[in-house]
Amino acid sequence: MRQLFALLLILVVLAPITSAQSNMEKDVDMAYQYAKKGIYWGLSNIPDSKSKISNDLIADNKLYAKVKLNKLVDGIKVESTGYFNSNEVSIKVYKSNDSLVEEGYLEKNKKAVIPTHKKK
Numbered sequence: 001m002r003q004l005f006a007l008l009l010i011l012v013v014l015a016p017i018t019s020a021q022s023n024m025e026k027d028v029d030m031a032y033q034y035a036k037k038g039i040y041w042g043l044s045n046i047p048d049s050k051s052k053i054s055n056d057l058i059a060d061n062k063l064y065a066k067v068k069l070n071k072l073v074d075g076i077k078v079e080s081t082g083y084f085n086s087n088e089v090s091i092k093v094y095k096s097n098d099s100l101v102e103e104g105y106l107e108k109n110k111k112a113v114i115p116t117h118k119k120k
Helices: 002-044 097-102
Strands: 052-059 062-072 075-084 087-096
Touching: 002 052, 002 062, 002 075, 002 087, 075 097, 087 097
Parallel strands: none
Antiparallel strands: 052 062, 062 075, 075 087
16 A cells, blocks of 8 residues: 555656656757758748848747858858747758759759959
């Protein structure tokens, strides 16, 4: 009887802890999903003439992700930070021009090169 009581007591004490961990894991997973959506947005919106862009993904008066895209010498870097409740998850993705063409984000004749300004 005492063993059963001790087991029930342990379960009652540990149940809220596992529930809190489960809720935090779900929140972090949602923030991660929003950060991934930011990465997909950045890859789908590579600019022709600018070397940097940034955008906030907002819906229903909520900030879901902040996205920054920088053109590098032979590719791009996309940074996305996803938000959910009080959680924040950041992802950085580096892609070469060849992989961008291969994956269909750029046309073969276009490259994600850094624009240069000619002096007159």
